Amino acid sequence: MRLPRVKGVHRPYRTNGAIRIGGAAFGVAAEIADPDGVVWSLLTAMDGTRTPAQVAAAVRADRPHLPEPALVGAIDQLVATGFLEDAATAEDPAVGERYSRSTAYYSYVDRTPRASMTEVPHLIAAAHVAVLGVGGVGSTAAHALAASGVGGLTLIDPDVVELSNLNRQLLFTTKDIGRPKVDAAAERLTELRPDLAVDVRHSALTSAAEIADLFADSQVVLLCADTPAEIEQWCNTAALTTTTPWVSGAYDGPHVCVTRYDPPHGPCWRCLRLQHYDRDPLPGETTPHMATAATTGLAGNLTAHVALAQITGVAPPPAGVPVVWNAVALGHAFAVPVHPDPSCPDCAHRS
Known part of the structure; x- marks a missing residue:
C-alpha cells in the first residue's frame, strides 16, 4: 500500500x-x-x-x-x-456514480485488504449467475443482482405469469399475465440495466446432467424453485461434480432460509438432510402456499446478498449452514448446525 x-x-x-x-x-x-x-x-x-x-x-x-x-x-x-x-x-x-453507494457499502463491510475497493464492483461485473426459478424468491434475487451490477444472468422457469403471482412477484404486472415469466423478467431487468446480458430458458429442468451444464457455465447458481421434488438433489450432484458454488433461497410461511454451498468446502445438501430431516410426516393434505411480498422479498434479497458475498469474498456466511430468520419474531434468527457427514453418499468420497 x-x-x-x-x-x-x-x-x-x-x-x-x-x-x-x-x-x-x-x-x-x-x-x-x-x-x-x-x-x-x-x-x-x-x-x-x-x-x-x-x-x-x-x-x-x-x-x-x-x-x-x-x-x-x-x-x-x-x-x-x-x-x-x-x-x-x-x-x-468504469464504476462511476451508478455503483457509488454499493462501493461505499463494500468498503465498510469488507475486511479484506485490497489495492482498491473498485476490485469488488469489477468482480461483480465479471460474474454470471444462473437463477433456477423466477417466482417470488427468484425474481427478487434477479432484480437485486441486476441492480448490483452482475454482468450476466441465466433465468430458467417453465411457468407463465398468473394473477396469484402478483401479490409477491414484483417484476410482473397485470399486462404480463399469460407471458412466460422469464421473458417478462428479462424485459424488466434490461430496462433497469440495458448492458445486462440475459439468457432465458422457458422450460422445466429434468435431470442432474441438465443442471450440471448450467453450473459449469456459471460462477454461482441460485436455487429459487421448489419443483420438481428432486431439484435440490440434482443441484447438489451438479455442484459436487463441477465444484460450482450455489445458494438455496426459500421460505416456509414466516420462516426465510438461505444456505450457501461451496463444494468441496463444508457440508453438502445431503449432509443437511441426513442430520436434520429424517422425518416421517403425518399423512394428509399438503401445506398451502403461504407468501407475501415482504417475506418473499426478504428471501430473494438475502439470497442475492449471499450470492454477492460468494462472488466478492466479502463476509460470506459459513458454507453448508442454513441461516433462518423469523418474520413473526423479528429477534429470532438462527443458524442450523451442520457438519460434513463421513457417511454422506454424495460428498464423503470426494473430500
Whole structure:
C-alpha cells in the first residue's frame, strides 16, 4: 500500500487506553489496545499523503525511541485488518456514480485488504449467475443482482405469469399475465440495466446432467424453485461434480432460509438432510402456499446478498449452514448446525 489512510467509513475514535475502529457493526468493528498511544499516532499520520516509511518517520519525530522497522511492521498489521485504503489509487470511471453507494457499502463491510475497493464492483461485473426459478424468491434475487451490477444472468422457469403471482412477484404486472415469466423478467431487468446480458430458458429442468451444464457455465447458481421434488438433489450432484458454488433461497410461511454451498468446502445438501430431516410426516393434505411480498422479498434479497458475498469474498456466511430468520419474531434468527457427514453418499468420497 503506497499511501495508506483509514477508510472514511472506518474513522476511529479513542477511549481510555483503546481505539475503536470500523464503526459499530458487529462483525466489522474492532477494538485495539493502545495504552501508550502509538497506534493512535500511526493512524493520525496515515492521512493518505505519506508512504509507510514516511508515516514511521512522522511518528518517530515525537517518539524517537521507537525503531522504524517496528513501526513499519505495525503499519503492515494495520493494513492487514482491512481498515485502511490506498489514497494513491485513482478513481475508476468504469464504476462511476451508478455503483457509488454499493462501493461505499463494500468498503465498510469488507475486511479484506485490497489495492482498491473498485476490485469488488469489477468482480461483480465479471460474474454470471444462473437463477433456477423466477417466482417470488427468484425474481427478487434477479432484480437485486441486476441492480448490483452482475454482468450476466441465466433465468430458467417453465411457468407463465398468473394473477396469484402478483401479490409477491414484483417484476410482473397485470399486462404480463399469460407471458412466460422469464421473458417478462428479462424485459424488466434490461430496462433497469440495458448492458445486462440475459439468457432465458422457458422450460422445466429434468435431470442432474441438465443442471450440471448450467453450473459449469456459471460462477454461482441460485436455487429459487421448489419443483420438481428432486431439484435440490440434482443441484447438489451438479455442484459436487463441477465444484460450482450455489445458494438455496426459500421460505416456509414466516420462516426465510438461505444456505450457501461451496463444494468441496463444508457440508453438502445431503449432509443437511441426513442430520436434520429424517422425518416421517403425518399423512394428509399438503401445506398451502403461504407468501407475501415482504417475506418473499426478504428471501430473494438475502439470497442475492449471499450470492454477492460468494462472488466478492466479502463476509460470506459459513458454507453448508442454513441461516433462518423469523418474520413473526423479528429477534429470532438462527443458524442450523451442520457438519460434513463421513457417511454422506454424495460428498464423503470426494473430500
